[in-house]
Amino acid sequence: VFRGGKVTAAEPGERHDRGIACEPRLELTALPGLPVIRPGDDLAELIAAGLRRTGMDLRHGDILVVASKAVSRAEGRFVDLATIEPSDRARELGREIDRDARMVELVLREASQISRKAREVLIVRHRLGFISANAGIDCSNAAPPHAPAGMGPWALLLPEDPDASADRIRRTLQNLSNAEIGVLVSDSFGRPFRLGTVGVAIGVSAVPSLWDRRGERDLFGRALEHTITALADQVAAAADLVAGQAAEGRPVVHVRGLAFTPGEYSAKDLCRPPEQDLYA
């Protein structure tokens, strides 16, 4: 149940971490000098090289936040819309919302449910579980490098499995550094009730998605009730402040100061289950 400032007790099967201690200081640094990511690039190697250039090491508890667009580009998630044959339903929806039927077709293929329709936008539940506009498909900067003339327009899908992408990057960097770190794959989402986009985690490796404070004591000795913080989303939002957008070309942010116990988490932990949803 959505509780505004508070969140109700966890459902059975939800995983929460109780081993987090916030340091009183958090430092976020965007890695400079990363190249424009190309299909087949090894992001972990590029990140390791970027860290070496800045003289930064990786320490236990560090988190790297990687923009989903960089992951998608490395994984070659480009789609030439000219190759997409829209279904009758996509054509009809495209007319209804005034949007290219091939783009609508791509959104429908990535979605499990339509939540709302508006001009040029479909708000859908993505097959990965979250609710977002146009299934997170990016139509800006979406051309692959050296795309032949006469192809496109291009779209860029989200990574196939962002948790797995985060996990691969984390394992490689951990092997290189011997530090137990966390990795998040982030995206910018709009919000139903508030203006402006915020960073959220769509892929999680080793970082607790949710931080369960229930059972801790407040200043007055009473147990804190109902307090579960969207830890991974807040880290992604903080990273978005330094990552900027494409103009700066800073798709990777290094976060230091959050002491967490690494574990098995998923960005799906952050998605409100449909049966608890009062709005979609």
Place this chain on the structure above:
Amino acid sequence: VFRGGKVTAAEPGERHDRGIACEPRLELTALPGLPVIRPGDDLAELIAAGLRRTGMDLRHGDILVVASKAVSRAEGRFVDLATIEPSDRARELGREIDRDARMVELVLREASQISRKAREVLIVRHRLGFISANAGIDCSNAAPPHAPAGMGPWALLLPEDPDASADRIRRTLQNLSNAEIGVLVSDSFGRPFRLGTVGVAIGVSAVPSLWDRRGERDLFGRALEHTITALADQVAAAADLVAGQAAEGRPVVHVRGLAFTPGEYSAKDLCRPPEQDLYA
């Protein structure tokens, strides 16, 4: 119109800042040693003393994020529920959602519209413009200091005018430091589609609430479309990571590294107008 990862063009009259430049590094520090805030406390003076104790100065572009609970306590926003006479409507709603009718009465007095009802929770549009559960009224830690026995239970309302609260704190600190700074009043909100709470800005002084990137060029020379970042909300979310909750008693976080041009902004800039709302 809600666009997921993107937000559509601003409406006339919306204020946006184009003078923000993100440094590649952001540092967030929770001020240690602040006392439990009491009605009548001068928060700006307490913050200045906290900064002096840590040897930190205030520099141009620094932001202080102050938890709404601390502001509410300083402003004496305590309510003894025993003094509240619930209306018939509050009694009926209280029975319906299984909640103390006096608490429901308080929520209704703070709200302009009910969005959803669920067990023990009313999701409402607050008179300040945002949508939140139970109008942001806090029932934990809500007793004032030295409350006489036999009174209560107590609730703590949000500040009467959080923009004005942020502005007062900013002006005092600016006079003490000669640095042009920003101040945010933050709260933790739940979200309709995602689990866990995140920090949001409910009071804004001098910091651009929204960061309008439209018209900037992306890496490939095309104009970035539709990109408006919820700057103040992301700063509040980042600060929430170091502020912790009541147990740590860290209601104030100092943020350095965001270069912004101070201006006249309001937390209302972050509230989606009802006519653009596809959900409430």
